[in-house]
Amino acid sequence: MGFALALWCVPSWSGILQKPDIERRFGHPYHVEEKLSDIPVWPLTSPLEHEAGPVLYVFESIDIAPLPGFEGNPMNFLIAIDRKGNFVDVELLQQREPVFTFRDLGGQKDRPLKEFIAQYLGHSIADQYLIAQDAARNKSGGPPRNHAGQTMLDGVAKATTSIRIINQTVLTAALEVARAKLGFADQKQAGPPAQVKDEIFEVQSFDALMRDGSIGHLRLTNAEAEKLFAGTEGEGLDAYAAAHPDKTFAELFVAYLNVPTIGQAVLGKEAYAQTMARNFDHQHLWWIATRGRFTLVDDEFIPGAQSRRLALAQDGLFLEFRDQGLELRQAGGPGDLGASRVFGVNADASLDPGRPAEFKLTFSRAKGTGLPSITYKAATLTYAPPQRFFTFPPKRLPPWLLAWQARAVDMAVLLAALGVLSVVLARPRWVSASARRLRLFRMGFLAFTLIDVGWLAQGQLSIVQVTGLIKSLRGGHGLSNFLYDPVSLMLMAFTVLSLFLWGRGAFCGWLCPFGALQEFVGLLAQRLRLPQLRLPPRLARRLERGRYAVLATLVVAAVLFPTLGETLNEVEPFKTSITLGFDRPWPFVAYALAVLLLGAAYYKFFCRVLCPLGGKLRRLNWLPRRAECGKPCQRCKAACRYDAIEPSGEVRYDNCFQCLDCVGIYHDAQRCVPVIVHQRTGKRLTVQVAAAPAALPAGPVPGKALPQRATGTP
Incomplete structure (x- = not known):
């Protein structure tokens, strides 16, 4: 609760x-x-x-x-x-x-x-x-x-x-x-802006470009303008509009000058060259012209500044649309224009000239004198030059997908390794039946886990990811941050799935870099004949339950005391030994080395006593057992370095690291004691307690099959 x-x-x-x-x-x-x-x-x-x-x-x-x-x-x-x-x-x-x-x-x-x-x-x-x-x-x-x-x-x-x-x-x-x-356009969905094809030039007339949309055009009649003011205080204030409803109130022309075909058709070759030569900052330039009763330039217009009557927006965001102070006479187009100017937008404004932009004309009506009531209305022209004038770069990929691309090799190698491991764990007989073959495969895979997954690919799973998940959910941020580390994400997905199938052993026994490092230290200690500690079963069980207490403590700290939780997470030496390769201050290095030395005396000490990872989600009893296992045969129990096999022969899967040693013994006629006895005498070992399960196919024994205790892997 x-x-x-x-x-x-x-x-x-x-x-x-x-x-x-x-x-x-x-x-x-x-x-x-x-x-x-x-x-x-x-x-x-x-x-x-x-x-x-x-x-x-x-x-x-x-x-x-x-x-x-x-x-x-x-x-x-x-x-x-x-x-x-x-x-x-x-x-x-x-x-x-x-x-x-x-x-x-x-x-x-x-x-x-x-x-x-x-x-x-x-x-x-x-x-x-x-x-x-x-x-x-x-x-x-x-x-x-x-x-x-x-x-x-x-x-x-x-x-x-x-x-x-x-x-x-x-x-x-x-x-x-x-x-x-700052008026920067929102292009999160649109991708990089289109680029003008400077090498394309078509000799076109102004009228031809008007027809194909290369030059934008908006005409608003007096009646249409009056309709905009309907229902407001500005309604009915324009007597001329009421008397001449079909005449032009405002006409707007827009042309994107950076496209050579459009720019030269509007300004002429010489004026266009002069305009582009002055465009040192590579701004986006438009020719803007108006005619009719409403004009772009009024008494308050300031050359070189923004116009209060004209605005430019894209994706719903307005940009700084500024007059360029150029006095130019257009080479084409209507000759009775009320205003003809060049406006520009900064090149850093992230505007995309190849996508539609909205040119907004704002006009007003005043009612009363002294302190009149002013009503503002606007008409909008949506304009984009034809796409034939642009190249369109591919859309930018989301940052998390770029991270996946950057680590494609790591992901491919890991995926292949997970595939091999899955096959071995699902059908372990061939690999495990030969002690030498199993040893070579296991040592090679653990070396890969330590060096490639751990030190190179930085794929060490940690309690930090669990506590980080809790904090992200509490903060309402979702799980998007996990997408930035695809290697760890793949390992997490495989680990969760394997927990349901085989228990903790798939990850803890094969895919944990620190676990692999501990195993190498432990095997080296045995090769050097250092004393090995075997605790009494009852004491060992009590110590092994300590990792659940560690997990509970870290989860509670992450929820209630985040800062303290960050310190307590250092109970894992993973960051010191794997993530940072022992490149830390001496107290952290000393702690990691102490854990490894304890593992040299008590096989994989940290994994069995302190590690907060692991779980009880397994649904399969996948290790094959015989009726004689534990009653009286203790061969597999003696060989298990993890003390995961009870004297009764039952496997405690929560403590099993899936090393496959017992599976190899089971399938090896030269090591499995019940099989050896049966081969030599044709008799079974005396079973101390009657076995209930029906007989199932046993290992590679000629003649009569021996009964098994539980379903095993053929």
Whole structure:
């Protein structure tokens, strides 16, 4: 009941800073305004550019994009972007990622994380960011950038999943602010913007381009304008419109000049060349013209500024649509235009010229004098040049899928290994019947698990993933963070499935890197003839129940005391020995080595006594047994290093690591005592307690079959 109530109490992630904290970080010449109500952002103004409005926007990522980290808690960064969408500052405020705590990564604590986020400074949020290990840096110390707008970030070894989540947190938070305050278009669904085919030029007339939609056109009659004001205070105020309903109230022409065919048809070859030569910043340029009673340019129009009568939006977000101050006479089109201007949008605004954009004309009517009541209405032209003028890059894949692509080789190798292991566990007879063959296969697979799955692919499953799952669900964040680590996700899926089939043995005995390391240490200790501890059965059972107490403690701590839980999770030496390869401060290394030394004396000590992983979900008694097993034969019990076989011959599957030694003995006529006796004498061993099950096919024994106790693998 207490666990359910704890899950119900969902925390609300929020920022930790107040206005004075921002003022201490951003001094002269900036002035920190009050936090906005529509989006949790502090605008910063400068007395040097008082009329320009905010010059910086400062915010905490946890207020906008509280993406759960690997451990389950969102990280928090203080981010500052300028009005062009460039990163000015990225500061770490809070993080609980296991790989960056307790002075990990060679005693550097979170210094690698801080060095990673410092790479964003000076780069635009509109860039495509790619993460690579040991990326070549330029002379200024920042990451290199190519002409395709890609920014390469140098990742942090052994922290791939955390780094991807950090990158997603920083960019998601910054883009949300940019879309809300800087007019950046939302292209999360549309993908990268289309690119103009500069090499394509068609000699076309203005009228021909009007007909095929290359030039957008909107005509609004007086009657249509009057209809827009129907039911408002502006209705019936235009006497001329009432007298001449069919005449033009407003006519709008729009042409995307960056397309050579359209630009030259509108401006002429010479004027088009001059216009493009002046376009140093590679802005998106449109020719905008109006005619009729309503004109684009009024008495309040300021060349080089935005027009109050015209706006541009895409995906529902308005962009900064600014007059370019060009006095040009168009070469084609109608000659009785009321206004003809060139407007532009910054190239960093993430606008896609190949997709429809909305050009909004706003007009008003005033009722009364002195303090008139003003009614505003708008007409919208949706315009996109024909697709033949563009190339359309493929849509950007979601970040989690990029992570899967980057680890395709690791996933393929692991998938093949899981397939082989599944076949062996489902049909173990051939592998296990020969002690030498089983030993070679098992040692080879465990070496693969330790080196490839553990140290190289970073696929060590941990209680951190369980507690992280709990925290993510409590925080209402879902499980998306697990998608960033496909290797661990594959292992988790296989482990859950195998728990139902074989119990804990499939993972604990074959796929746990630390378990493999313990097994090698234990076998080395036996080869060196070091004393081996065998505890009395009753004491061993009590000690083995301790891992369930460890699991309960860690789960409760994760729910009720998250910070304490992060410390208690260090009961697992996995991070020290596998994730970080013993590259940690000495107390953690000493603890991991102590656990391994205990495993040298008491076979796989940690797995049997302390490990919180494992479960009781098994549904199959898959190990074959004979009626003589335990009554009187104790051959398999003596060979089991895990003490998972009772004197009665019964298998305790919760303690079985599926090493297949007993399966090999069962199928080996040279090692199975009941089979040996039967071969030599033709008699069965004396059964001390009558066996109830019916006889089933036994091992490879000539002549009469021996009865089995339970269903086994043929």
